[in-house]
Amino acid sequence: MTTPNNTPIKNRIGAVFIPVRNLEKAIEWYRKIVGLEGGEEHFGHLFVAPMEGTAGLILDAMPKWRKEDGDIATYQVPSIQLVTDDLQASYQFMKEHHVELVTEIQDDFYFVFKDLDGNVLMICKNT
Incomplete structure (x- = not known):
C-alpha cells in the first residue's frame, strides 16, 4: 500500500x-x-x-x-527529546541521580544531559 x-x-x-x-x-x-x-x-x-x-x-x-x-x-547533539510535565522536578531528579547535565534549564522549556554512554539527550516540557 x-x-x-x-x-x-x-x-x-x-x-x-x-x-x-x-x-x-x-x-x-x-x-x-x-x-x-x-x-x-x-x-x-x-x-x-x-x-x-x-x-x-x-x-x-x-x-x-x-x-x-x-x-x-555516541550522539554528540541532542537528537532525542524526552518529555516531562514538570521540568524543575525532572532537572532536580537528574541532579539527585548524578546524571551529567550539559545545560541548566533553558528558556524555561528544556535541558540537555548525557546518558551513561555519553549520548546527548534532551528533556522538554510537555506542551
Missing part, C-alpha cells in the same frame, strides 16, 4: 535506537532514569522497551557498527 505521495514509506517513527557500550548497564540506567518498564532482549545486543509515543526505545550494543578498537560512536 502506498501513501498519497506515492511512497511505500510511512510518515511515522517506528523506534529510536541509542548506541550503548554495555547493554546490561544501559538497561539498568534507563530503567532508573527514564522509568522503562518491561522490554525484551534480542540477538544478544538489542533491548527493546515499549515507550509512549513511539513503538519503542531500542538500546543497541551495535556490534556491526563498532570501530576497529571496539568502541562505538
Whole structure:
C-alpha cells in the first residue's frame, strides 16, 4: 500500500535506537532514569522497551557498527527529546541521580544531559 505521495514509506517513527557500550548497564540506567518498564532482549545486543509515543526505545550494543578498537560512536547533539510535565522536578531528579547535565534549564522549556554512554539527550516540557 502506498501513501498519497506515492511512497511505500510511512510518515511515522517506528523506534529510536541509542548506541550503548554495555547493554546490561544501559538497561539498568534507563530503567532508573527514564522509568522503562518491561522490554525484551534480542540477538544478544538489542533491548527493546515499549515507550509512549513511539513503538519503542531500542538500546543497541551495535556490534556491526563498532570501530576497529571496539568502541562505538555516541550522539554528540541532542537528537532525542524526552518529555516531562514538570521540568524543575525532572532537572532536580537528574541532579539527585548524578546524571551529567550539559545545560541548566533553558528558556524555561528544556535541558540537555548525557546518558551513561555519553549520548546527548534532551528533556522538554510537555506542551
